[in-house]
Every structure is written in C-alpha cells, then in structure tokens.
Amino acid sequence: MRGDVKWTNLSRRQIAERMGALGTPVSRDVVSQLLRQHGYRRRKAQKKKTMGHHRDRNAQFEKIARLRKKYLKAGLPVISIDTKKKELLGDFYRDGQIDAQATIETNDHDFGSAGSGVVIPHGVYDVGKNRGFLHLNTSHDTSEFACDCLLDWWERFGRGQYPGAGTILLLCDGGGSNPADNSNGVAHVFKAELQRLADAVGREVRVAHYPPYTSKYNPIEHRLFCHLTRACRGVILRSVDLCAELMRRAKTRSGLSVVVDIVEKVYRTGAKVSEAAKDAVRIIRDEVLPLWNYRILPNL
16 A cells, blocks of 8 residues: 555564454455556565675686586586584474474473483585485584594495595585684695695595685585475484484485484684694695695695
8 A cells, every 4th residue: 555665574464454454344355456457466585685796706706617517527526514503402492394193392491401402404515316314422513523524434434435536526605614714724724634634535626616705606505405405394303313213214206315423522613723733734725715725635
C-alpha cells in the first residue's frame, strides 16, 4: 500500500486485518495472491555481499583457474583445505528439524561453559576425485593441525591414488591456520609446517591462496562443507562421536563420499618459529602475485 516499503514481516493474517480496518476486507488467500502479483515472496537474508575488493582479485582467480586446469589435466592432486565452523558440544540449539516422538529441549542460552567443549572440523577436499576427508579436533585450530591433516591424507590415501605425482596443488584462503601475509608470526608457522609436510611426503607443495573476502569460492566450501552442515541439521551435538557419525553420512548424487576421523592430539596456540627455522624453509615465490602463490620444495 506504500510504494516506498520494500518488505514486511507482517503475517498474512495481520495484513488482512489491517486492510479490513481500512475498509477493504480480504482473506489471507487474497493477501497471498496480491503479494505474489507484486513480486513479494518469503525470503531470508543471504550472505552474498563482498565486504572488500582487492585490486588483484580477478588476476588471482584466473591464476588459480589455470593451475587447477593444468594439475587436473595431468592427473595431479588438487587439494582444497579449510577449517569448518566450530561446533559447541552439549545441549545447545541447532537450526533444522528432525522427526522425534517428544519435544527436543536445549539450553536457553549458548554459554560454552555449560557444554563439554567444542569440536573443530578441519577438511581436506580432493577436487579431482570428489572425496572429503575430515579430522575432528577438540583443542585448537593451528597450522600444525592443518598440516597434520594433510600428512594423514597423503599417507592413507594420496600416496596410493597419486603414485607418480611430484607436486601437490594446495588451495586455501589467506587467514586462520593457513595465512598468507608474512606480517604476523602465524604465517611463518604455516610456512614452517608446510616445509615439514613437503619433507615428509617428499613432494613439492604448491600453494595458491584465495584473495581477501573470497574464501567462499574455495571449492571445499561449496563442494563439502555445505553437505556436512546438511547432514547435521537439527541434531543436538552432545559428543564428538555423534558429530563424526553424522558427517560420515554426507553424500551426494554426484558421488561425494566423506572419511571422518577423530584426532586425540592436543594442539597448542602461540607457537613461534626461530630465525633458523625460517631460513630453512625452501620457498620459491611466483613472480606474479608472490604473496599468494609459492612453492615449498622438499629437502631430499
């Protein structure tokens, strides 16, 4: 009724009552018809607005696309990694519905102290083979944890599936446990851990970071994590074992399968890297966009 109003949170019944009070009595069905006629639908907000735009964003996307195509065509591993959102363990509310015989009651506040800890899912997604590998940890999200997950993937799966590969392409965002910017100590820790990984697998590790504010384009986000979220919807996560059981069920018609393991190791934050360890990292940066693109060579 007001052309400058682009949305309403009134129910159909409330709109019908207000129209009746104004002298135009209508039913809820008529209200629904009128809303549809004028292009109104039930909608929810979507996280699609980019909060920033780096001047080299497009150039980096084009570079990543070329690398992916080159590696996949050659039958080489293209691995996307990231840490999924932490989940509170305990009687905490979760979005979604399930079939149940009784009301499901949870805490009225999400105070972490009322639960039994958190679960931190770190994902390794094989782009070429459409397989997900998830490690659940209950301590901290660190660079050591991220590289331990990669090493475990290689030893158990990658080595056998890519026996002739001399290099691994690693796709990741530029923050968290895998930062790109060397202005802080965490980035040096990540590079040192990558060197440990390269030495352990005896292969070159080629890294391509997604530009700032674009982590949602990392393949693991829309090829794996969304399906893990769907598998856990509505279920109260009271234990790590339950979380692992649910996430193992994540499958798609396109053939996605997920391996889930629980990591008992306790990871500590605040790790430091000595100058000698920094110097020992055999890193070769690309001439173009070197901050986001580089290779870590193994010490053979």
